[in-house]
Amino acid sequence: QKEVEQNSGPLSVPEGAIASLNCTYSDRGSQSFFWYRQYSGKSPELIMFIYSNGDKEDGRFTAQLNKASQYVSLLIRDSQPSDSATYLCAVNGGLTGGGNKLTFGTGTQLKVEL
Amino acid sequence: ETGVTQTPRHLVMGMTNKKSLKCEQHLGHNAMYWYKQSAKKPLELMFVYSLEERVENNSVPSRFSPECPNSSHLFLHLHTLQPEDSALYLCASSQGLRAHNEQFFGPGTRLTVL
Numbered sequence: 001q002k003e004v005e006q007n008s009g010p011l012s013v014p015e016g017a018i019a020s021l022n023c024t025y026s027d028r029g030s031q032s033f034f035w036y037r038q039y040s041g042k043s044p045e046l047i048m049f050i051y052s053n054g055d056k057e058d059g060r061f062t063a064q065l066n067k068a069s070q071y072v073s074l075l076i077r078d079s080q081p082s083d084s085a086t087y088l089c090a091v092n093g094g095l096t097g098g099g100n101k102l103t104f105g106t107g108t109q110l111k112v113e114l
Numbered sequence: 115e116t117g118v119t120q121t122p123r124h125l126v127m128g129m130t131n132k133k134s135l136k137c138e139q140h141l142g143h144n145a146m147y148w149y150k151q152s153a154k155k156p157l158e159l160m161f162v163y164s165l166e167e168r169v170e171n172n173s174v175p176s177r178f179s180p181e182c183p184n185s186s187h188l189f190l191h192l193h194t195l196q197p198e199d200s201a202l203y204l205c206a207s208s209q210g211l212r213a214h215n216e217q218f219f220g221p222g223t224r225l226t227v228l
Contacts, residue, residue, distance in 0.1 A: 004156070031213040031214070032213045032214050034216065034217075036219075042221070042222075043202075043204055043219040043220060043221050043222045044157070044204070044219050045219070046216055046217070046218065046219075049214075049216055051214060088156075088157070090157075092213040092214075093213030100145065100162070100208055100210070100211040100212060100213060100215050100217070101159055101162065101170060102157075102159065102217060103156075104156040104157040105156055106154065106155065106156050107156075
């Protein structure tokens with residue numbers, strides 16, 4: 001069983017729509033959850049993190065965490081072509097990710113179409 | 115220089131060569147990491163250093179040898195690599211090793227082993 005699972009996509013959304021990216025994790029003791037954006041050929045860039053159940057908003061981005069369901073999501077409102085990238089979910093803490101050992105998913109490719 | 119820098123950005127080497135990757139962080143952090151990113155695979159943590167002391171060695175073959183002379187610099191020495199070692203090697207840093215400490219990535223070194 002993969003520790004962090006993401007749908008590889010591609011997820012295609014029209015410009016201006018809401019993009020919804022999902023991630024599930026297996027380690028119930030996980031404490032911290034991060035979303036990174038990675039453009040093709042570039043390194044991951046941290047865009048959001050969340051520690052507590054519920055929603056966290058930052059500009060056009062909203063992270064949602066449900067620890068009971070072991071589920072974390074990222075919503076991107078008013079999607080722009082510049083949002084087209086691969087979005088990596090990373091999980092920290094817990095049994096397999098103790099301390100600051102991040103466990104990454106394989107990423108979801110997002111395409112925002114004109 | 116700002117953030118996390120890595121040199122070289124691209125490296126082509128033969129299986130009998132010895133080379134080194136360099137990482138420098140300008141963020142005042144005290145923990146540094148090496149990750150490997152292969153196509154279609156999640157980022158894999160290789161090594162973690164905290165205050166120049168190695169705290170994690172994630173079952174990495176001995177042909178990869180890390181060195182952390184101080185909290186700002188991290189090296190990855192390479193020798194007798196295999197073609198399957200071709201990947202993007204990413205350095206990251208964080209302030210501390212707690213699960214909530216965000217990790218910031220450098221631009222990576224694209225390594226090709228012939």
